[in-house]
Amino acid sequence: MKVFGLQKLTLLDYPGNVAATVFTAGCNMRCPFCHNAGLVENINPNEEIGENAVFDLLKKRKGILDGICITGGEPLLHDDLASFIKQVKALGYKVKLDTNGSFPNKLELLLNEGLLDYVAVDIKNRKEKYSLTTGLKNFDTKLIDETINILKNGNVDYEFRTTVLKNFHTVEDIRAIAQWIEGAKAYYLQNFVDTGKLLSKENMEPWDKDTLNNMLEIAKNYISNCELRGI
Numbered sequence: 001m002k003v004f005g006l007q008k009l010t011l012l013d014y015p016g017n018v019a020a021t022v023f024t025a026g027c028n029m030r031c032p033f034c035h036n037a038g039l040v041e042n043i044n045p046n047e048e049i050g051e052n053a054v055f056d057l058l059k060k061r062k063g064i065l066d067g068i069c070i071t072g073g074e075p076l077l078h079d080d081l082a083s084f085i086k087q088v089k090a091l092g093y094k095v096k097l098d099t100n101g102s103f104p105n106k107l108e109l110l111l112n113e114g115l116l117d118y119v120a121v122d123i124k125n126r127k128e129k130y131s132l133t134t135g136l137k138n139f140d141t142k143l144i145d146e147t148i149n150i151l152k153n154g155n156v157d158y159e160f161r162t163t164v165l166k167n168f169h170t171v172e173d174i175r176a177i178a179q180w181i182e183g184a185k186a187y188y189l190q191n192f193v194d195t196g197k198l199l200s201k202e203n204m205e206p207w208d209k210d211t212l213n214n215m216l217e218i219a220k221n222y223i224s225n226c227e228l229r230g231i
Helices: 051-060 081-090 104-112 127-134 142-152 171-180 209-219
Strands: 003-010 019-024 067-071 094-099 118-122 157-164 187-191 226-229
Touching: 003 051, 019 051, 051 081, 067 081, 081 094, 081 104, 094 104, 104 142, 118 142, 127 171, 157 171, 171 209, 187 209, 209 226
Parallel strands: 019 067, 067 094, 094 118, 118 157, 157 187, 187 226
Antiparallel strands: 003 019
């Protein structure tokens, strides 16, 4: 699998676990506020670090790390993801997958093989604004519906999350998202942070804390386990 980044230690990316984070390159979406632009467009092949760097770290950090988080880009684009995860699991580690939810069939295959311990899905916006938010024309939200249903009806731990910013999200948009995923195990509203490496050159703005708290209280009407991140 093409690995383009490795964070050797994180206490945040995998809830309740000490983990390393593996970054894959390539994504099928073009969200203007994406903070990993270098993993989505104009990918520099010279920055690939390879799988061996991951496995070397995992062998050295046995007893220290609990698992890894695989993020991107969009990891499910990679056909050899299952093989990579099997090698990680063989070393005794848990695996968390970050995904945009647009590959439900691939996700289900990994779940059926028992390869995932935790899944985090980015719910970009309410259905009516998905194409706008993902930068894709006529995006089929049925794919997201399938992913939501797979996780809500399955046994693996999971979370849904939305990165919230003024350019794309209103309070009523968050209400619509919460209604869409009603009854989910966990939903997180993530405050937008401009890393300086965004896909869009337009100005992207975070919401103020009061508005985020208002959004959170509305979401709690539909999902009991809701929290804010990044404030």
